[in-house]
Amino acid sequence: MPATTPPPANPALSEPPAPADGVLVPGSRYSDRDWALAAHRLALGWPVVQVAQAMGCHRNTVWRALQISEDFRARVAWERECLRHEAETRLASTVHLAAANIEKAVQEGDLKASYWVLDRLGPSRVLAPPAPAQPVDPKSWPESEDESPDRVPLDWQDAYKPDLPLPR
Structure with a gap:
């Protein structure tokens, strides 16, 4: 079976925007x-x-490019979004690894880790049973759809004329 690359998490970030x-x-x-x-x-x-020095041009050249080229500004914005997405992904991965390591330490009987978890979460949240769900009063529900004040009739569109024609 050939190895395939997974699809990108955000398809908009898979390729940079094409210049017009x-x-x-x-x-x-x-x-x-x-x-x-x-x-x-x-x-x-x-x-x-520094960008201009790395390119070997004057700083005004980079400033002018930012001012006159919408495509260049879009590319900078795309690069920022890619960096933000990468940072979020790495942070989520780090959180997952940290949680797995804490869970492993607690399971192995590490008292320091256990006390740390209790201190951070608080014994009331760790030891207390979950609160029971509030029962729903069946009398508060309408008997039929006709009694519901939020009901919208299926023919509601017939009463309104559109202001603008539909695009073709």
Whole structure:
């Protein structure tokens, strides 16, 4: 069976947005690869001056690219979203590992870990039985759908004329 890569968690992040004109910064002597790397560095939080030094251009060149190229700004935003998604994924993984390690320590009888869990969660939440669910009074329910004040008739659309025609 051939190995397949799992689909990305967020399909919008799988590929960078395609520039409308085919280039990230129109009229630039720098390649799209240079601008993509600049967008990544800006998303990481590098100052514009350092991005410009790494590209080998003046800082005004990077500022102008940010001002005139919507595609370049979209690429920077996409890079930021990718970094945010990666950070969230790594944090969730770290939380899962920490919980598994604490659970393992408690199961092995580590008193320090057990006391730590009790201290953090509080004995009232750990030792107390769960609160019983509140019973629902069947008399509060309407007998039929006709008695329900929230009922919307199926022909409600017939009473209203649309303000705008449907798009074709």
